[in-house]
Amino acid sequence: GNSVTQMEGPVTLSEEAFLTINCTYTATGYPSLFWYVQYPGEGLQLLLKATKADDKGSNKGFEATYRKETTSFHLEKGSVQVSDSAVYFCALSRLSGGSYIPTFGRGTSLIVHP
């Protein structure tokens, strides 16, 4: 079956540091890949997505590249801010049996200190 594995958190960084959150997946075929962000007390928000191999999704300074050869979709940001503190979820979605249901990773908490 489909699965998503994320690095365990929390990830603690100082402001302006470089961020990488690792995500690898297992799936048959060609899934679409997503990153979601959840701020405290809120629901998940779609951050970025990529629908085919070598695509790069980007938004708000975050980016991730769909790497089929390594089955990875790592999230990166060059310079984090305190306001980026949140939980980040990697997910894949693949059409199967008429359903398009995503599989989520367990989430990685990011804490950014001033």
Next chain:
Amino acid sequence: NAGVTQTPKFQVLKTGQSMTLQCAQDMNHEYMSWYRQDPGMGLRLIHYSVGAGITDQGEVPNGYNVSRSTTEDFPLRLLSAAPSQTSVYFCASSSLEGGYTFGSGTRLTVV
């Protein structure tokens, strides 16, 4: 843009009570899902629907019922609340190919 609207935001139930969590979306999405989020467990799929009149079970369906009489609405019913159902519940909707849009959640406590 309302997106996905969930009500109520907070609820306290006594063991054995029943209630319905409401979810409505105004984006004409075919796919809708209910998840629960518990510390250290990530998101777990309860039930989902691929269109009006069609529902199916997810990973943790026991103790919950759903129906999908319209494209817009996807209520989740707790039949007889138990303390193990204390959680944060999220409704989400999606168009084909697109990412999910989540509601802001319902925080449920069963005492």
